[in-house]
Amino acid sequence: MSESLGSGRPPAPEQKPTTALRRRLAELRGPATPARPLDARALAALAANPGCRRRALLDGAGVDKGALAEAIGSPSAAFGQSQFAFMRGNAFEAKVKGDGGTELLRLLHERMGKGAEPPGQALTPDLAAAGPEGRAARTALALREATEAGGWALLDHPMLALEVAGSPAYLEPDAVVVHPDGRWTVVEIKSFPMIDAAADPSKVGAAARQSAVYVLALERVAVLTKGASVDHSVLLVCPRDFSNLPTASVVDVRKQLAVTRRQLTRLSRIEDIADELPPGTTFDLDGQSGASLATAVEAVPAVYAPECLAACELAFHCRGRAREQGTVTALGRSLRGELGSLTTVEEVLAAARGESGDPADPTVAAVRRAAALRAEAGAPCH
Template sequence: MRQRLAELRGPAVAPHPLDARALAALAANPGCRRRALLDGAGVDKAALAKALGSPAPFGQSQFAFMRGNAFEAKVKADGGTELTRLVAERLGVAAPAPGEVLVPDLSAAGPEGRTARTALALREATEAGAWALLDHPLLALEVAGSPAYLEPDAVVVRPDGRWTVVEIKSFPMIDGSADAAKVGAAARQAAVYVLALERVAVRTEGAEVDHRVLLVCPKDFSNLPTASVVDVRKQLSVTRRQLARLTRIEDIADALPEGTTFDVEQCSGAQLTAAVEAVAAAYAPECLAACELAFHCRGRARTDGAVEALGRGVRGELGGLTTVGAVLAAARGESGDPADPTVAALRRAARLRAEALAEATAREAAREEATGELAAAAGVAFGGVPSGGSPSGGAASGGLSGGEG
């Protein structure tokens, strides 16, 4: 299977890592086989979108990236003293003494080696009953039959054996609260880490993964760290259920035509387009904020007149009517079963719309007629006549003028 995935992305192309942000977006749209295959094969979707002529105009700026790294380094400085203090303070436990926190070395060869070293460090800290800070541990999670390697900002192990995921973000927390959309995205991302940690905890005696994660952000408009506890049980449940619904990657790959590849270095734009279109997508407007291929998929959906371009809610209401043309034909009574509730609702809506437009047209005509009558009356009152006549006394004036001439 690994050889097959390597052929899909290109034999000489290194796999693009699947991070928690991408995995959370994939879990939010489990019906998209296109994204599942591309992410599982390690295809760089940003490069693919650019080659297709629909680059994604989003991403983190270099300045924001550097600012985030600087803030994270500040939070973890001095052996994680400030970070563990925030953990203890927000979770209501006794803080460790200075120098009491273990910071194990997690370096190893390759992702498999780093994953194994992380699991060993978690087990050793739990058995020792000590505070430990794991800086950028590596966790493994199986996604659609393929392993994904995830790297949280930090995991803190407490003496009672509980493991807490720490997410460090550079957006501010003003007066104790942060932007709700950004917090929600961080919670979905952290839920993926919690899910991967649970796989390790079941093999570690006395370990328990906390469903509360610690979100660390700059306080107000300063660079001082502050923290908030976020309960991710809801996001965890949704992520677990959605990932279980993903079709296995080998099943998607086996259905592709022979020789299909997404190698942007070796294929022309037409070949890449054909390869991408060979895999079914499940586009929704929400994809625009989470997937690099969203603009390409949106263009295709609009060209095909697919109702998915209008949103999942609209798509769900329309049942078997999958195109805008079919919806309009059903509303006009040109097709569709009148007994179908969806068709009946569309025709009723079309009838109400026609009645409303007719009333609006009648009101506009009446208003124009009244305006014309008012203008005519005003012209008479001030010595004029309606349009098409001659000015009052115009003939006499003309004659007098001629006589004088």
């Protein structure tokens, strides 16, 4: 894992959506339907599948994808923690933050202290306020005050705000630590284990994408705070081996941060996606048949991958369509990347049989070689 890197260049100003765009998004989800708020998990899922125009548009418009999936007759993909895992995670987080966050601060100083004095009595400001907007304002004030004080501070479940396609997304990281030198570090506490100092790469990747969203939101506050900077590495705290004792690793989220920035830029231009829809397209659940809604959904291009099953309510619907069309993305992004210009299963099989494809194409040659080896392996012995 990499060390902390500092904040780098300040974030570019966000493009404010126009009134016309906000009106257009309201029409898409239904004028009487409140927008479904975006959270860090939804934004991280967008970053994980940046090519899916369908998810970008539906999330940007605040459409309830779970209700939409049910309305078009497709089961909504179930994902998230079980009740047992949720309770175990809460218990572990309470243990890590116990005694004023002593153990959490010790781990952070050990991994990311940069020669600073070990934390003694850290500030733990009260972040209570009315509603998410009030909590976000209170968090911004606490961050500024802690930075000016020049000591250690631990913000437990701060509230951060990020403007996404005209709607505020309120984000709640597990913790943010303010260093004596003015650095702000996101802390993510997860209940999956680190065994021999290594955790499940897929789970670490998901945590990194989610943490990158928090870092992006923090940058919006830091740019207005004198002497503040935001780490582009986060502290991931997990149980050590098979115990309930905490350990930590530093996770570099620069790559995930760059992808998230690009996705938010794309969301600020979702009017371009909406303009390509047939006239009258809407995802309003009131007064529309399932067939009409299905037609509206299919009007927006999607890029399905197996990873969508863990992050999107429409995953089963998109998987069914991908299988009907025979797209190789349904078999995984890595395979899709290996197959180059061969985008469907039928194209791959035709190339393997020698019925199509340029023999000089390395992908076609590799597929034909694989088919020949398979035929040899299945041939009877003489």
